[in-house]
Amino acid sequence: MRQTRREFLKTITRGAIATALPIGAFKFLSPREARAAVASSNVRWGFLVDTYKCVGCGFCVKACKLENEVPYDAPVTRTWVERYVILKNGRMLADTPMGARDGFTDPKVQEQEVNPRDIAKAFFVPKLCNQCENPPCVQVCPVGATYQRADGVVLVDRSWCIGCGYCIMACPYGVRFFHPIYHTAEKCTFCIHRLVKGMNTACVDACPFGARKVGNLKDPNDPVTQVILNQRVAVLKPEYGTKPQAFYIGLDENVR
Amino acid sequence: MEGYIHGLEWTVKELFTYPNEFITWSIQIVMYPYMTGLVAGAFVLSSLYHVFGQEDLKDLAKFALVFSFALLLVAPMPLMFHLQHPLRGMEVFFTPHFTSAISAFGIVFFTYSMVVSTEIWFVYRKFFVEQALSLKGKEGLVNRFKWLIYTALTLGAYDISEEALHKDERAVKILAAIGIPVACFLHGYAGFIFGSVKANALWMTPLMPVIFIMSAIVSGIALCMLTYIVIMEWKKFRIKRARKPWEVTAEEVGGVELDLMRKTSKYLIGFLIAAITLELLDLVFRGYTAVKSWDILRSVIYERDFFKIFILQYTFGDLIPFIMLLMPRPTVRRLVVALVLVLFGVFMMRWNVVIGGQAFSLTFAGYMDYHIPIIPHNIETFKEGVMGALVIGIMPFVLFWGINKIVPSLKYK
Numbered sequence: 001m002r003q004t005r006r007e008f009l010k011t012i013t014r015g016a017i018a019t020a021l022p023i024g025a026f027k028f029l030s031p032r033e034a035r036a037a038v039a040s041s042n043v044r045w046g047f048l049v050d051t052y053k054c055v056g057c058g059f060c061v062k063a064c065k066l067e068n069e070v071p072y073d074a075p076v077t078r079t080w081v082e083r084y085v086i087l088k089n090g091r092m093l094a095d096t097p098m099g100a101r102d103g104f105t106d107p108k109v110q111e112q113e114v115n116p117r118d119i120a121k122a123f124f125v126p127k128l129c130n131q132c133e134n135p136p137c138v139q140v141c142p143v144g145a146t147y148q149r150a151d152g153v154v155l156v157d158r159s160w161c162i163g164c165g166y167c168i169m170a171c172p173y174g175v176r177f178f179h180p181i182y183h184t185a186e187k188c189t190f191c192i193h194r195l196v197k198g199m200n201t202a203c204v205d206a207c208p209f210g211a212r213k214v215g216n217l218k219d220p221n222d223p224v225t226q227v228i229l230n231q232r233v234a235v236l237k238p239e240y241g242t243k244p245q246a247f248y249i250g251l252d253e254n255v256r
Numbered sequence: 257m258e259g260y261i262h263g264l265e266w267t268v269k270e271l272f273t274y275p276n277e278f279i280t281w282s283i284q285i286v287m288y289p290y291m292t293g294l295v296a297g298a299f300v301l302s303s304l305y306h307v308f309g310q311e312d313l314k315d316l317a318k319f320a321l322v323f324s325f326a327l328l329l330v331a332p333m334p335l336m337f338h339l340q341h342p343l344r345g346m347e348v349f350f351t352p353h354f355t356s357a358i359s360a361f362g363i364v365f366f367t368y369s370m371v372v373s374t375e376i377w378f379v380y381r382k383f384f385v386e387q388a389l390s391l392k393g394k395e396g397l398v399n400r401f402k403w404l405i406y407t408a409l410t411l412g413a414y415d416i417s418e419e420a421l422h423k424d425e426r427a428v429k430i431l432a433a434i435g436i437p438v439a440c441f442l443h444g445y446a447g448f449i450f451g452s453v454k455a456n457a458l459w460m461t462p463l464m465p466v467i468f469i470m471s472a473i474v475s476g477i478a479l480c481m482l483t484y485i486v487i488m489e490w491k492k493f494r495i496k497r498a499r500k501p502w503e504v505t506a507e508e509v510g511g512v513e514l515d516l517m518r519k520t521s522k523y524l525i526g527f528l529i530a531a532i533t534l535e536l537l538d539l540v541f542r543g544y545t546a547v548k549s550w551d552i553l554r555s556v557i558y559e560r561d562f563f564k565i566f567i568l569q570y571t572f573g574d575l576i577p578f579i580m581l582l583m584p585r586p587t588v589r590r591l592v593v594a595l596v597l598v599l600f601g602v603f604m605m606r607w608n609v610v611i612g613g614q615a616f617s618l619t620f621a622g623y624m625d626y627h628i629p630i631i632p633h634n635i636e637t638f639k640e641g642v643m644g645a646l647v648i649g650i651m652p653f654v655l656f657w658g659i660n661k662i663v664p665s666l667k668y669k
Contacts, residue, residue, distance in 0.1 A: 074261055080275050094621060099275040110271060127274075136454060142358035143347040162347055163340020165262075165280040166358055172455035174274030174618045178262040183340040239548075240454055256272070256619035 041150035045190050046217035047246035048224045048233070049126050053211035056081050056124035058103040063206030065101065067191060076177040077101065078188040079128040079203055084254055085109045088120045092254045100124075125255050126212060128203070129154065129175040129188035130236065130244030137167035137176060137187075146185060152217075152245060153192050158184045172240045190214060217245065262340065265637060266627045273622035279614050282640040283628055284338035286610045287648045289446045289468060290603055291331045294652070296443040296469065297476010298324035299372065299435055304523065306375075306432035315516060318379065320480045322665035325372050326656035332365065334648050337639045357449040364445060368438050375431040377409070378424045380663050384409045385416050405662060443472040450609060457549030457620075458556070458613040463538050470531035475602035477524045481517060482595040483653075485588060487666055517591055521581045524598070532574050535605070552620040560623065561615060565608050573601015 064079045065072050080099030086092055093109040104124075107114070135154050138146050145160035146167055156167075161184035168176040168185060179186035191201035195214070199205075204212045215224025227233070227249070234251040235244040248255075263278025298320045304310045305317035336342045352359035377384075384406050391403035444465040450456075451464025539557070542550060557565060580594035611626045629641030638644055660666070 071259060074259075075264070076261055076276050092621065094272040094619070096272075096275055139355045140357070140453075141353055142356040142361070143344075143351050144353035145347075160344070160347065160351075161341065162344040164335075164338070164358060165340075166356065166449075168276075168280050169453055170455055172618060174277050177276035177278075178280075178340060180259045180261050183262070256621055 042218055043151040044217040045131060045151050045153055045192075045195060045245070046215060046224060046228070047128065047131070047190070048213040048215065048227055049246065049248045050211050050213075051123055051125050051248055051250040051252075053209045054081065054124040054126055055209060055211075056083055056100055056104045057208065058100040059206040059208060060126060060203035060212060061099050061101045063202040064188075067194075067202035068189070070186070071180045072101075074180045075099070076180065076186075078175070078186070079126065082125045082127060082255070083109065083122070084125065084252065085114060085122045086120045086252075086254055087114070087118045089118070094254075094256065121252075123250075123252065125248070125251075126203075127173070127175070127236075128246060129190070130173060130242070130246040131190060133243035133245060134241060136170040136172070136240070136242055137185075140166045140170040142166065149192070153190050153195075154187065155189055155192065156185050156187060158182050161185050172237050172242065173244075260634075260636065262636070266629055266640070268625040268627060269617075269622065270625070271617075271622035272619050273617035273624060274619060277617055277624065279611065279624055279626045281338075281610055281614065282626065283642070283645045284334040284640055284648070286603070286606045287334040287645055288331070288338070289443070289450075289472075289610070290475070290606045291327060291334060291648065291652075292443050292446050293468065293472030293602065293606075294476050294479050295324055295327040295331055295368075296439040297473040297478075298327060298480050299439040299476070300473050301477050301480050301520070301523070303432040303436050303439075306429055307436065313516070313520060315513070316480060316484060316520060319484055319665040320476075321372070321376060321379065322659060322663055323480060323483060323652070323656055324476075325376060326659050327652045328365075328369055328372060329655055330648065330651045332361075333651060335361075337644050337648065357445060357452055360445050364438070364442050368435070368442050371431055371435045371438055375428055375435065376663060377411075378427045378431065381410070381413065381424055382416050382421060383663070385414050389414075409662075440469050444469050450613070455618065456613050457553055457616075459609065461538055463534055464609075467531060467534045467538065470527055470534060471602050471605055473527045474524060474531055475599055477520060477527065478595045478598040478602075481520055481524070482592065482599065483656075484666075485517070485592060485595075489588065491666075514586055514588070514591075517588075518586055521586070521591070521594075525578065525581055528574065528578060528598070532570075549620060552616045556612060556615050556623070561608060561612050564604060565612070569601055569604040569608055572597055573604050574598075577601070 058081055061077055061080055064070070065077060068078055070076065070078055075098060077099035080096050082094055082096045083100070083104050084092065084094045093112060093114065095110050097104070097106070131152050131154055133152065135148055138148050138154055142164060143160060143162055145157045145162070146154060147157070148154050158179075163178065163183055163185070165178070165185070168178070176185055176187045178184070191199075191203075194201060201212075201214050204214050213224050213227075215222040217225050217228070219225055220229070228247050231249060233247040233249055235247060236251070236255070238244070261278070263280055263282070266282065267278040269277070301313070302317040302320035302324065305313040332345075336345055339345055348359060349362040352362055354360075387406040388403060388410050391399055391406060394400070394403065447465030447468030450459040450468075451461055453459045542553060577594040577597040580590055580597075583590070614624055614626070616623055629637035630643075632638035632641050632643050
C-alpha cells in the first residue's frame with residue numbers, strides 16, 4: 001500500500017482523536033481518592049490537649065520513648081512538653097530541656113534566673129505530631145515512604161525512606177527527626193499499634209492529670225469530639241494551611 | 257548499627273528551639289544547587305553560540321558543552337553524600353512520588369543528560385568518524401583500544417559528506433535550543449525544592465527558582481571562563497618552558513584571547529545584574545511586608561549573618577568583581593580574581609540560603625549555628641564536612657580531564 005505523508009498524518013491524527021475521546025470519559029483517581037472510594041474509613045484519629053491540666057511532669061515523654069523505642073538519652077523525641085514563662089514586661093521565655101523527659105527540675109528558664117514576682121503567667125504545652133489533614137511532609141517525600149492512612153495518621157515506611165530529610169524540613173511543627181538507630185525519618189504515630197487494638201496512646205495513658213486525650217473525630221459521641229465541637233479550642237500554626245488535628249484548650253498566643 | 261543523631265555534631269542551638277531541630281541540610285545541600293547551577297550555566301553559555309549565533313563565543317562553546325557534561329555527572333553526587341540511605345537513592349527513579357519536587361530529579365536529570373550527550377555526539381560525530389577511520393588497523397594496544405572506543409562512538413554512522421554534516425549542525429542547533437529550557441528547568445526546580453517549603457520563612461518565595469537560575473548562569477559562565485583561562489595559560493606556560501624563547505611563535509603562545517573573555521564577561525555581567533536585582537527585590541519585599549517571620553529573619557539577615565550576606569556575598573561576591581569586570585583594559589590576572597570572586601559569591605549565596613534558612617528555629621524564638629566539620633572523625637563528618645565538599649568540588653575537573661581525552665574540546669594553537 002502506498003501512502004503519502006499527508007495521508008499518513010491524517011490517519012494518525014484521526015486515530016489519536018478517536019482513542020483520546022473515550023479515554024477522556026474516564027476519571028483518573030489519585031491513590032488516595034481510589035482508596036477512599038473503595039474503603040472509606042469511619043475513623044479519624046484526633047488529639048485533644050488541655051493545657052490547663054498539664055504540669056510538665058514529662059511522664060508522657062518518658063512513656064513515649066519507652067513505648068516507641070526512641071533511644072532514651074537522645075535529645076530527639078516524638079513528643080515533648082514546652083514551658084512558657086511570660087514576664088510582666090511582656091517578654092517571653094520558653095524551654096524544653098531534653099524535651100522535658102525528666103520534667104522541669106530547674107527553676108531557670110532558658111538558662112536565666114527568673115524572679116517569681118516578675119512573672120505574669122506561666123504554663124506548659126505538650127506537643128506531638130498533629131496528624132495534619134493536609135500533611136506537607138507526605139507531599140514532599142520523593143519516594144512515597146511517608147503516607148497518610150485512611151484514619152488520618154501519617155506513618156513512615158522505615159524500609160523505604162531514603163533519608164533525604166525533606167519531610168523534616170517541610171514540617172512547620174518540628175515533630176520529625178532522623179531515628180538515631182534506623183537513620184530514617186521518625187515521627188509520632190499516635191501509637192497506632194495501640195489504637196488499632198482499642199487501647200490509648202502511651203502518652204495518654206501515662207498522663208496523671210488527663211491533659212492528653214485521643215479520640216475518633218468522626219464519632220460525634222466520642223468525648224474528644226464532643227469537647228472539640230462544643231468548647232473553644234485552637235490548633236497550632238493554622239496559617240500554614242496544614243489543617244492540624246491536635247486541638248488545644250487554653251492555647252496562649254505566645255505558644256510557638 | 258551505629259547510633260548517632262544526625263546533625264547533633266555540627267548544630268549549636270541558642271535560646272528556644274524545638275528538641276528535634278538540627279541543621280538537617282548541611283554542606284552537601286549547599287553543594288547540590290551549586291553544582292547543578294554550574295551545569296545549567298555552562299550549557300547556557302554553549303547555547304549562546306549554537307542557538308543565538310553569538311559568533312564571538314564560538315571557541316568557548318565547545319569547551320563549555322563538554323565541561324557541562326562533566327559537571328552534570330557530578331550533580332547527583334552531593335545528594336548521594338547527603339542521603340542517610342544512599343543505597344536507596346535509586347528509589348527516586350523507581351517509585352517517584354510526584355507531589356515532591358525532588359521526585360522530578362530523575363526525569364529532569366535523564367532528559368538533560370540525553371540532550372547534552374546527544375548534542376556532544378552531533379558536534380563530535382565528524383571527529384569520531386575520522387578517528388575511527390585513521391586508527392583502523394594500527395598496531396599497539398592503546399591504538400586498538402582507542403579505535404574500539406571511537407568505532408563504538410560513531411554508532412555506525414560513517415557518512416561525513418557535506419550534506420550529512422550540515423544536517424548535524426541543524427541537529428546541534430535544535431538540541432541546544434531544547435537544552436536551554438531543560439537546563440533552566442533542571443536548576444529552576446532545584447530552586448523550587450527550597451522555594452516551596454512553606455515551613456521555612458526564608459525559603460518560601462516564588463522568586464526562588466528564578467533567582468537560582470540567574471545565579472546559576474552567572475556561576476556557570478564564570479567557571480567556564482576561569483577553567484578556559486587556566487587551561488590556556490597552562491598550555492602557554494608549557495610551550496614556553498619546553499622550547500627556547502626564540503623558537504616560539506606568537507601564534508603558538510596565544511594563550512587566553514582577551515577579546516573573547518571580554519565579550520563573554522558582558523554576558524556574565526548581564527546575568528549578574530539580573531541575579532542581584534531579584535535578590536534585593538526579595539529582601540526589600542520581605543522587609544516592607546514584614547509578616548510574622550520578619551522579626552527573626554531581620555535578626556538573622558542584618559545581625560547574625562550580616563558578614564556572610566552583605567560582606568562576603570554582596571561585596572566580595574558581587575560588587576567588587578562587578579567593578580573589576582567593568583573596568584577598561586582587562587588583564588588576565590584581574591579577570592581571574594574577578595571570576596574567582598564571582599564563583600565564591602554564588603557559593604555564598606547558596607550557603608546563605610541553605611544554611612541561613614536553618615539559622616533560625618521554627619519557634620521564631622531561637623537560633624541554630626552550623627559548625628562545619630573540618631577534620632572528619634567518622635563517615636558522617638566526612639560526608640557532610642569540608643572534606644566531602646572538596647571531593648565534590650574537585651570531581652568535575654577530574655571527570656573533564658578524562659572526558660576531554662576522548663572528545664578534545666580545547667583547540668591547540
